[in-house]
Amino acid sequence: MTSKRGLVSLTLPVMMGYLPLGAVFGVLWVDAGLTWYWAPLMSVLVYAGAMQYLAVGLLAAGIGWIDLAVATLLVNFRHLFYGLSLYHLLPKGVIGRQYFIFGITDETYSLLSASGRVKDSETALWVVLLNQGYWVLGTLAGMVLARGLPPGLQGLDFALTALFTVLAVEQIRAKKDWGAVALGVVAAAVAGVLVSDYFLLAASIMLVLVLLAWPEPNTREKMTHV
Amino acid sequence: MSDTDYLLAALIMGGVTFGLRAFPFVARGVIAHHHRIQVLGRRLPVAMMVLLTLYAVGVHNWSSPADGRDQLIAVAVVAVLQLWRRQALTSILAGTLVYMALVNDWLGL
Numbered sequence: 001m002t003s004k005r006g007l008v009s010l011t012l013p014v015m016m017g018y019l020p021l022g023a024v025f026g027v028l029w030v031d032a033g034l035t036w037y038w039a040p041l042m043s044v045l046v047y048a049g050a051m052q053y054l055a056v057g058l059l060a061a062g063i064g065w066i067d068l069a070v071a072t073l074l075v076n077f078r079h080l081f082y083g084l085s086l087y088h089l090l091p092k093g094v095i096g097r098q099y100f101i102f103g104i105t106d107e108t109y110s111l112l113s114a115s116g117r118v119k120d121s122e123t124a125l126w127v128v129l130l131n132q133g134y135w136v137l138g139t140l141a142g143m144v145l146a147r148g149l150p151p152g153l154q155g156l157d158f159a160l161t162a163l164f165t166v167l168a169v170e171q172i173r174a175k176k177d178w179g180a181v182a183l184g185v186v187a188a189a190v191a192g193v194l195v196s197d198y199f200l201l202a203a204s205i206m207l208v209l210v211l212l213a214w215p216e217p218n219t220r221e222k223m224t225h226v
Numbered sequence: 227m228s229d230t231d232y233l234l235a236a237l238i239m240g241g242v243t244f245g246l247r248a249f250p251f252v253a254r255g256v257i258a259h260h261h262r263i264q265v266l267g268r269r270l271p272v273a274m275m276v277l278l279t280l281y282a283v284g285v286h287n288w289s290s291p292a293d294g295r296d297q298l299i300a301v302a303v304v305a306v307l308q309l310w311r312r313q314a315l316t317s318i319l320a321g322t323l324v325y326m327a328l329v330n331d332w333l334g335l
Contacts, residue, residue, distance in 0.1 A: 034227070046243060055239060080267065155322070156326065162318040166314045166318060168279045185276060211266055
């Protein structure tokens with residue numbers, strides 16, 4: 001496997017992102033008045049950045065369990081496809097294997113799948129462990145920082161909006177799927193007007209149903225041949 | 227919320243996320259060959275991220291658009307920075323700073 005120094009330099013880009021982003025999560029969590037020690041526990045047990053950010057507002061507002069499960073499913077749906085290109089790095093041992101799968105975040109996935117620098121499962125497992133370590137450390141730092149913030153300071157929660165904006169820009173850049181963009185906007189508008197209490201749930205169910213029913217070029221072609 | 231509630235929330239979020247991450251390892255064929263799931267995988271994340279951005283901006287709460295202008299400016303800053311430099315952290319921190327400067331009236335605008 002790669003040396004310890006090699007592992008740190010390999011995961012350095014993730015560290016640069018996870019320490020501050022984890023810190024923002026810690027700050028938001030404490031700032032929202034949620035029980036402080038559950039912030040690091042969430043980073044240990046859940047370990048899903050965008051969903052953890054989103055959960056701060058949802059939990060503070062007292063969301064129902066089913067809504068929370070559906071929100072998690074939809075926010076993290078993209079993770080359904082990550083494992084397909086990581087098969088060769090799956091550790092042999094049961095615990096290592098479960099933990100490796102647990103730790104496939106966006107950043108870890110891109111590091112493991114794109115770089116070509118990780119070739120064995122032991123190194124891969126260390127990468128996952130180190131990355132989560134950065135995330136948990138960042139969360140802890142954020143909890144400390146939150147106590148030092150001046151009272152009445154507003155707008156830190158914009159970090160969530162900013163994170164989603166970045167993810168949206170990256171998705172649009174990669175796929176250039178303007179139909180899907182329009183669909184997102186329309187679903188938001190319809191749900192915003194009709195069912196603002198169940199906005200996220202209603203709008204995302206709308207997205208899934210429309211995408212499942214939408215005739216794709218591939219299927220249409222098949223149908224004309226029949 | 228009690229500790230039990232937090233634990234339940236963590237288990238729900240962690241469990242669903244783990245399930246999604248584990249699925250391709252146990253059911254490789256379903257994802258690789260099922261056409262509709264492929265379509266969903268290609269298009270849903272785009273639509274979902276647009277939806278989540280709009281949700282975070284607060285479109286579900288149109289009755290009280292208190293800081294619509296500030297949000298719009300800050301989102302534009304994030305989007306332009308991300309398109310230009312492609313450094314997520316820079317975009318997020320800069321956008322959040324701009325937003326905080328606007329809502330806390332640091333610049334007297």
